[in-house]
Amino acid sequence: MTDKPSTGRCPVMHGANTAVGSDVMEWWPNALNLDILHQHDRKTNPMGADFDYRAEVRKLDFDALKADVRALMTESQAWWPADWGHYGGLMIRMAWHAAGSYRVADGRGGAATGNQRFAPINSWPDNGNLDKARRLLWPIKKKYGNRLSWADLIILAGNVAYESMGFRTFGFSFGREDIWHPEKDTYWGSEKEWLATSDKPGSRYDEQRNPESLEDPLAAVMMGLIYVNPEGPDGQPDPLETAKDVRMTFSRMAMNDEETVALTIGGHTVGKCHGNGDAANLGPAPEAAEIEEQGLGWNNHVTRGVGRDAVTSGLEGAWTTHPTRWDHEYLEMLFGHEWQVVQSPAGANQWQPVDIREEDMPVDVEDPSIRRMPMMTDADMAMKVDPGFRAIAEEFRQDPDRLDDAFARAWFKLIHRDMGPKERYIGPEAPTEDLIWQDPVPAGPTAYNVEAVKQRIADSGLGIGDLVTTAWDSARTFRQSDKRGGANGARIRLAPQKDWAANEPERLARVLGVLEPIAADSGASLADVIVLAGNVGIEQAAKAAGHDRVVPFQPGRGDASEEMTDADSFRWLEPLSDAYRNFLKKDYTVPAEELMLDRTQLMGLTAPEMTVLVGGMRGLGTNHGGTRDGVFTDREGQLTNDFFVNLTDMDNRWVPTGHNRYEIRDRQTDDVKWTATRVDLVFGSNAVLRSYAEVYAQDDNPAKFVDDFIAAWNKVMNADRFDR
Template identity: 75%
Template sequence: MDAKVEKSGCPVMHGAITESGTSVMDWWPNALNLDILSQHDTKTNPMGKDFDYREEVKTLDFDALKRDMHALMTDSQEWWPADWGHYGGLMIRMAWHAAGSYRLFDGRGGGGTGNQRFAPLNSWPDNGNLDKARRLLWPIKKKYGNKVSWADLIILAGNIAYESMGLKTFGFGFGREDIWAPEKDVYWGSEKEWLAESVLRYANEEDPETLEEPLGAVHMGLIYVNPQGRDNKPDPMKSARDVRVTFARMAMNDEETAALTAGGHTVGKAHGNGLESNLGPAPEAAPIDEQGFGWINHETRGVGRDAVTSGLEGAWTSEPTKFDMGYFDMLLDHDWELKKSPAGAWQWQPVAIDEKDMPVDVEDPSIRTMPIMTDADMAMKMDPTYREIMERFRADPEYFKDTFARAWFKLTHRDMGPKARYIGPDVPEEDLIWQDPIPAGPTGYDVEAVKSKIAASGLSISEMVSTAWDSARTYRGSDMRGGANGARIRLAPQKDWEGNEPERLSKVLGVLEPIAQEAGASIADVIVLAGNVGVEQAAKAAGFDIKVPFSPGRGDATDEMTEVSSFEALQPFADGYRNWANTSYDVSPEEIMLDRTQLMGLTGPEMTVLIGGMRAMGTNHSGTKHGVFTDREGALTTDFFVNLTDMAYKWVPTEDGIYEIRDRKTGDVKWTATSVDLVFGSNSILRAYAEVYAQDDNKEKFVKDFVAAWTKVMNADRFDLA
């Protein structure tokens, strides 16, 4: 008789939606995690598939929204009173910290998605009490509803705050679409605790340039640098070096960095008039009755003059609700000494100051309080380069205001992509080089005639497909940069990138450029058309007569339109699609492939079909044969999948990291492969996709799916087609 099984415990999956769960990755941490490719699934979006925010926002009453935002700035609420009756400083910090998480290396972070609403950003130590700022915005979001996204509203709040305090801003563009779940694709560091020692992210602590890529902040949980100095050890010269590196990783030069520092601290204050130990947990860890609030002080009064956020306490200027030149006078005209705030944080205070130059208390104007500077502020005074810029700004207030307004606009719009994506009445007319401008391209030429000339040019399928792919693969949906539009593959720095095979690229461009010129087409269009011709020829060789969709109109950028230094960040150091890796990073080629796939906006199935098709067409970098599991190279067949899943073969690793595909009976080496190839047979999810295309009845499906995915890549940066 079977033993009686007692029922006990909770009848639901423990940890199913929390970190305490036992997930596949918990059990097998070395498995390839494909979650990055399925984030922001439509199932998480409450708006439905037919909702188009970029069309909805065009119907917004922009003037009414701005009037309401201006009114909000001075409508102080008892539950979170405004400093000096003005929320400007808080709103600017919210917008700044949303936009300031952007990093140039991979284009991730930034304020373009409203990601500050979700973990981990909503609970970062550096974002303390920004939950209050977003809650103050809720009545406006509620009123305007679907016509304005949280992402737009958060950034707009900073813009309106500056206008409310006297700055003429450079402009504003709407069009940021919200996400509805935390981002899984952003690597913020490997540390397991907030504000961990900086040694964990520097190869050499004395060299700020060795900060781990793609990170920009000196500690886990900070936007930029520690206001007390790295590791809470004040050292203005060291902070200057940290500031320079972290702002450069947002594509800011020294002048923009100095302007942003001065303009950011011209208004508002730091909060540290109390004990940090009295604060409750951050929003993600707070009890349910806090309803999304974090850092609540239930021990003592924790609002107004008694609020604690960064731990530093004080304003930077005499009149913190006015955008003026007071920051320069305060910083440059006083000697400063280190002191501790009431919360115990290091800050700099004037050695001597007239009472009339001190800011008043945020609640009682009869009380004067001591101004402060952070270690990063002192860097602006003590570093010779920054000091020279600060003196220049002070001597020319209008130049400073214009420089800051432009830098603020860049900070808050950098991750939106080209200006063509901006919406609204306040979009500046001026084209800025960091927007990667591209002129409109011609559309009236004879596309079929151009294709015929390309087909007769003598270029191989591999040459045509590889060149088009290399031109388009730079696109990244994180900040909408790169892509085939503009044909920047023919310009510095891209023409010299190892991944683009400069010798082969030069040969192909030498053939395609005369064809474009004769036809009156852009080179950008002709490069893509050549890739399409190659795909069509490969499909025909496999027995399928198919036409790859094409939309003319790409333009050709010039050297003058190209910011070479920022485009260096788009250089691939590996490309699984072309079976190439040249990297010293401690990540597997498969993980790099997933990262690139996510940046291009592709799904797991799309990645799979593209890999199989490109292997079959022989598009590997430098013509290597790894993964070319076919005797019909150049034909768009399913052979990659058929032979990958064929148990007639076994897979033998070699000492150089390459795998030999051997016939089980004879032991003969049939093919070779990389780990990027074999992962499509070893990973259970990818194998499921691969098996679909290995089936006898899916040859035509494979070709159609490949063409659809290929077209998606070629058109990823065609915002004019949306």
């Protein structure tokens, strides 16, 4: 007897790992998704736990690298020919779109991680054909290997491109470390289609499409764009309305009007738009392309599709007469002509001069004997018709040197905004000037008696709750996304932080009134004393629970001044919720536990670290306003695992009593034992979080709980330290 041959049955479920909707958790759409806390799991990183990119990049031959990047600019490749024989415009657009995804509301996006290599960003319509720019850079990345991240190379290519075309940049810093997995949990909007107009489901605007109503934390006007629609709002030319979009979008990127105008001018002084063909002939984006495309997208296998026939945005033409050199032609072109709306060969709305001399027209990208019509986008026309933008543009037109300086600084800010303080800058071209958007902090003292300060704090009369709360409030503003916030600088004593509702201004002023003299008398910075105060409180609470522990501490934090603080920019760091202190500024449509995950991820904490910190702080008297929600203990002020023990105790039952309000009742007597919120009970309801809670509730893990709490606490207190 012989086995029958296979009938071709597939050994795995079709699409099990790749099909849209294949996630089994989609059966339960309301389940809390913790994936954002594991966004950059070490298992996705091929470099190994001991790899230190910041050490490796310092080994670079910086001059040789720049020479190679500069040479690349004019080494045109037949498979993707350079416009006018120069890749500068393409490389600048690549760097711009990498950096331009940054948003100040939560610090996410930006260029500091090389996330442009992955979906969804690598396949956004606005990033069409930037895959070609990165592939052109591959020989350089291959040559310099581990010493050069993609994140640094992408931005360096844009910077060198400007220099190769005659512009003097403000400088450049290395130090961006690559990620190795898509940031699929970052919120880019709720639309279900690319470039959906504002009347479609999931719009990020109100019904009137008021630019001011643009949904937080978003900056772009629609799904798949970096900034605004170049054709106009929802694709309809209207420069005055586009000006409103431009102003809102760039402010969400932490840019003021002058920086916005400078960036628009400088970005459109070089390069061109591509729309000389039929967009219907383009293949799918990289993430949807067939395997033989090898990671490239938008390929045209119907017509020529490269050089003068390329289609990217759909708009067609250059802004200036000489698009491969830095000059001041853009404003002369914009203000020196009247403009009318026309359609590109690809059918996109753009602006064309009513009358122009042939010698003022740019030449064809492949044949210099042919002149082509210049164009402007609706955003360019906004620089001319909006009174505020126009006034700035006219000043730049009268003073080109001022424009050069303004653009150099704005461009530098754009490509470095998410790198954090300049102490993180690496390389010979990193500027030494302090810039206010870098949130500068002076070096702090270290030659003081730490133990004497701790004793002063212990004898101050401040309670454990006050000590721990003040340190936490100072440190919790840190965002790993753009390295802003944190305890260093003691900005909690300055506007706007001292007045935030989350910081309980009256309580904060009382505590700082005690800690400030201790700092002054001891020679320590207030920033150090605040952190030490939290450590003292935790050590006291641990000892009261029977555990002698010393919380690690490293001195050297400095105290920032008001002059070093951009108060308007810091308003974006205000905590509108803080599950660790059971705080909500108001009721939000997003559940409190989702807000907890967002803040936790920004702080750089893992799910286990979040769990142990929430459970520990509940018993330390740190709840906002002194509420008793989640304080599942009769031993407040002691660092115990009571929160987890009582949360998982099946002698209790859990009863909703109102919006975000619950009671924990004894099953036998029905007596109310404790009250709770959603962020308390989620550690018992969510299967993953409950598994962590059960670990800390075990009879053999009180000491582990204390040690894990201290480790997580120390991580928060030092997250913003770049001198370690």
